[in-house]
Amino acid sequence: xxxxxxxxxxxxxxxxxxxxxxxxxxxxxxxxxxxxxxxxxxxxxxxxxxxxxxxxxxxxxxxxxxxxxxxxxxxxxxxxxxxxxxxxxxxxxxxxxxxxxxxxxxxxxxxxxxxx
Amino acid sequence: xxxxxxxxxxxxxxxxxxxxxxxxxxxxxxxxxxxxxxxxxxxxxxxxxxxxxxxxxxxxxxxxxxxxxxxxxxxxxxxxxxxxxxxxxxxxxxxxxxxxxxxxxxxxxx
Numbered sequence: 364x365x366x367x368x369x370x371x372x373x374x375x376x377x378x379x380x381x382x383x384x385x386x387x388x389x390x391x392x393x394x395x396x397x398x399x400x401x402x403x404x405x406x407x408x409x410x411x412x413x414x415x416x417x418x419x420x421x422x423x424x425x426x427x428x429x430x431x432x433x434x435x436x437x438x439x440x441x442x443x444x445x446x447x448x449x450x451x452x453x454x455x456x457x458x459x460x461x462x463x464x465x466x467x468x469x470x471x472x473x474x475x476x477x478x479x
Numbered sequence: 480x481x482x483x484x485x486x487x488x489x490x491x492x493x494x495x496x497x498x499x500x501x502x503x504x505x506x507x508x509x510x511x512x513x514x515x516x517x518x519x520x521x522x523x524x525x526x527x528x529x530x531x532x533x534x535x536x537x538x539x540x541x542x543x544x545x546x547x548x549x550x551x552x553x554x555x556x557x558x559x560x561x562x563x564x565x566x567x568x569x570x571x572x573x574x575x576x577x578x579x580x581x582x583x584x585x586x587x588x589x
Contacts, residue, residue: 404581408577422576467527
């Protein structure tokens with residue numbers, strides 16, 4: 364049973380370009396979360412999605428950032444017109460419906476974005 | 480806003496020593512989790528505590544949930560170099576999202 368798959372693992376973009384990060388949850392998991400992490404810091408919540416629905420996007424900047432989890436295919440975190448401050452590791456996690464409220468998430472290995 | 484404060488932020492000890500990491504909040508959480516993260520990887524769940532006062536043991540690691548469900552501690556006995564990593568506590572609130580503390584970086588020197 365494959366774990367949470369994120370790609371790309373590493374992404375380099377120049378300022379002003381777009382970054383697209385993909386996340387395929389574990390099989391059978393319908394809840395996806397995106398977190399952002401700076402070096403030696405904790406994870407900052409960005410957005411929580413179920414299939415085709417955004418449940419909580421309170422941690423996601425209103426501009427330039429968007430997320431989706433379509434009926435078919437992976438979840439996508441999209442950052443438009445990237446700036447240097449967007450450089451970070453972005454982690455995706457998934458859970459099942461019954462584990463959602465207990466916080467038992469399975470994390471991917473992250474996508475490391477570097478903005479030049 | 481629910482916040483989790485971890486202490487200490489950094490800890491460097493010798494192999495064989497004991498240590499305790501604390502996770503505190505002014506908010507009540509329905510459950511608390513402890514994760515461990517190694518460089519270049521995602522966090523891995525160690526334990527979930529749900530009941531106030533609950534104590535769980537995982538080999539040399541002991542986890543406790545405060546009676547009021549606002550705080551938790553992680554105690555490691557006879558630390559090993561393999562315990563080195565970033566330890567994160569996380570709380571599950573009533574909105575479905577998981578909130579993380581800022582983490583404790585542990586270095587165990589041989």
